[in-house]
Amino acid sequence: MSQAQIGVYGLGTMGSALALNMAEHGFDVAVTNRESDWIAAFLAEAGDLAERLHPHDRLESFVCGLKTPRVILFMIPSGAPMDAMIKAITPLLSPGDTVIDGGNANFHDTRRRAAELGARDLHFVGLGVSGGELGARTGPSMMMGGSDHSWQQLGPILREIAAHYEGVPCVAHLGPDGAGHFVKTVHNGIEYADMQVIAEIYSLLRNGAAMPPNEIGALFTAWDRGPLKSYLVEITGRLLGYTDPETGHPMVDVIKDAAGQKGTGRWTVIEALRMGQSASMIEAAVGARGWSSEKDTRQTAESILGGSLGAFDGTPDVLAEAFMAARILCYAQGFRILAAASEEYDWALDFAEIARIWRAGCIIRSALLDDIAGAFGADPPHGQLILAPEFAQTLARTLPALRQVVCSAVHGGHAVPALSAGLAWYDSMRLGHGSANIIQAQRDVFGYHGFERLGQEGKHHGPWWD
């Protein structure tokens, strides 16, 4: 039997697409699935590529069909199923073999699994994969966390199957154990915030300016030809043009306004808060998805509290400028979380490299990421994207529009949690002197917690009343 260069376990949406992508790039791939009935159907659809896909219906033969040291990619749900599969496959492996979790895993699990497998001379890789099914098939962006040994095994395959931006593969070895999954988690957090900003802009145009979905779609499509160019803007422009074949209504009007979420956005916020960081736009986006799911309550509330909305008094040009400001702020918040984690876990993340591998293949790919890569490459003040000269300039130009949009939205009763969170963060960060002196004084009054005095070392207390 021929010895495959890599094994893919899990022939669902992502696993089958990645296996086909590898086969198309000339790699021999051993494939298997929990429900083995799927394997024959998958091979039938693979056409000529089936020559390079080597099916197995048992874990033992799947492992035996791989060149050593082995490289095995799991594309399955990342919680308990991944732990169960590790338990099942570990006795079949040899020192030097690498097990990869390509799912959206919590990076704490990845760190634990890497340590457990490491103790048995096995390598565990947390591979963040972004781009959905099409990306996985034609070129995803991939964020790898694991050992140098695993990168040597995997790198040549991943570089071939990845998306390419001007010839540069969108994949990198970002650090050890959980680094890749953490970066993918934050990628998804940014994805949540960018999607929420888009939804808020759509809602202002639809409910505040009575614009029909197809016209809003055309506007997004026009924006996609300029500096706001991005995958999410592109698909929003396109999806808004669709009509429901059943009712003849715009497709978006028949979709229930209750957003799903699988956890990565929430993990981003949890990790940010745990590290004493803020990612207020991502938090707003996660919260807004939560509120959206309370459809029944909102319907009752509308009859009690009133659901009228005022007119939105802004032009599409003003919205485009506000969108640009919000997008910069949302990426900036994402990179701050990465910086905090890099320090906490000693990962030495390369932020310019992360921006580079997000330029193509992934869901948050946008024209801005090339500039972000350049800005991080030039070492911005305090490592802050908003202080990089070109971004500070763009923010100075676009912030008045964001302010105008948020003011008009608030005045008209339109909920813009992400846009307003971005603005509040910017307004907090641009002042050298804020209002936390009041918090410190209050804490000292009620808890004798002490405060620092401006320009003096040590802990002080106020002359408060008894």
Ligand SMILES: NC(=O)C1=CN([C@@H]2O[C@H](COP(=O)(O)OP(=O)(O)OC[C@H]3O[C@@H](n4cnc5c(N)ncnc54)[C@H](OP(=O)(O)O)[C@@H]3O)[C@@H](O)[C@H]2O)C=CC1
């Ligand atoms: N869909 C997407 O856009 C993206 C998904 N991901 C991540 O990729 C991973 C796979 O997602 P996706 O391909 O969409 O999911 P699918 O539901 O399409 O496929 C799931 C796969 O996992 C297998 N599986 C499910 N439960 C178990 C189990 N207990 N033990 C062994 N195998 C199991 C299924 O096998 P069976 O056929 O037998 O049910 C199937 O092969 C997930 O972690 C997801 O978060 C990452 C990026 C994007």
Ligand SMILES: O=C(CO)[C@H](O)[C@H](O)COP(=O)(O)O
């Ligand atoms: O990883 C992804 C995209 O990058 C997946 O599509 C993920 O499912 C998106 O998250 P959610 O389902 O919570 O919206």
